[in-house]
Amino acid sequence: RFGMLETVSEFAGEQLAAHGELEMVRGQHARYFLALGEAAAPHLRVAGQTAWMDRLEAEHPNLRAALAWLLAAREGEEAVRLAGALWWFWYIRGYPSEGQQWLSRTLASGGxxxxxxxxxxxxxxxxxxxxxxxxxxxxxxxxxxxxxxxxxxxxxxxxxxxxxxxxxxxxxxxxxxxxxxxxxxxxxxxxxxxxxxxxxxxxxxx
Missing domain, CATH: 1.25.40.10 (Tetratricopeptide repeat domain)
Structure with missing residues (x-):
């Protein structure tokens, strides 16, 4: 899982930005979580769904960050793919307003x-x-x-x-x-x- 102490994260971000690598790493992060979302999607309405739902719940901050970066980077195809993969998770886990907002934003971005x-x-x-x-x-x-x-x-x-x-x-x-x-x-x-x-x-x- 992508997670670290806030102070360490800030320092790492500053170092990456200084070396011109921040956007590259953010892109890699976004595509990792796109792959996770698409891997999870077929399992969210069948037996064993709880484990996948729990994994997406644990990674929800990273999934939000991935969506935000993809939209900011004008990667409309990948943004709409990720939102489409996550909508049932948002529905079942009680994030309807957030899910609807992400879907609206990503659909407006293309794809x-x-x-x-x-x-x-x-x-x-x-x-x-x-x-x-x-x-x-x-x-x-x-x-x-x-x-x-x-x-x-x-x-x-x-x-x-x-x-x-x-x-x-x-x-x-x-x-x-x-x-x-x-x-x-x-x-x-x-x-x-x-x-x-x-x-x-x-x-x-x-």
Whole structure:
């Protein structure tokens, strides 16, 4: 873990700045925590998630610093990737306002369509959770459109799944059923057995 006494950290920063290496080290730090966030993301909604959540919690100050540096350095692609990887952590661990702010800032910074799609799912879900239905659904619809344009069936299924859940959240059950039926078909094409089980459960709730 990147951590040290404040006085030592200040001295190290001064020395690095004096030698013109501070930004290089900050960039390395940011990319290390980008890698951690992306490694954690697939594990945050499956068995064993608590250990990964705890690790992200312990590194939250470093993750914030990484996001801040990536934005300041205009590394929009990497910033939006990290925010997209972290949104479920922020949601589950009780940082909705902070998460929404990071997602908004990183989405405004740019990023490729695939990176933006993951972040838009988080932004949409946070908006819906806070009662902002129209922008929430719009963000999720945009995420689906970006994944369709990319032709990524797994990505399409994931984005559609969240959109279907959003319509359940808003008690628009007919629309939710239509979407979850498409998700189920995609997951059967992909032979995604856990996903198939989840889709069947989602359809039962429509």
């Amino acid at each position: 490729s369509s695939i990176a933006r799609a993951a972040a838009l799912v988080g932004a949409g879900w946070f908006a819906l959770d806070q009662g902002d239905v129209t922008p929430g659904l719009a963000a999720l619809e945009e995420a689906v459109a970006l994944q369709r344009a990319a032709g990524d069936r797994q990505g399409i299924a994931t984005a559609l799944n969240w959109l279907g859940n959003a319509y359940v959240h808003e008690r628009q059950y007919a629309r939710a059923e239509q979407i979850h039926t498409e998700v189920l078909a995609l997951r059967r094409q992909l032979d995604d057995q856990p996903g198939i089980a989840a889709s069947l459960a989602n359809l039962a709730g429509c």
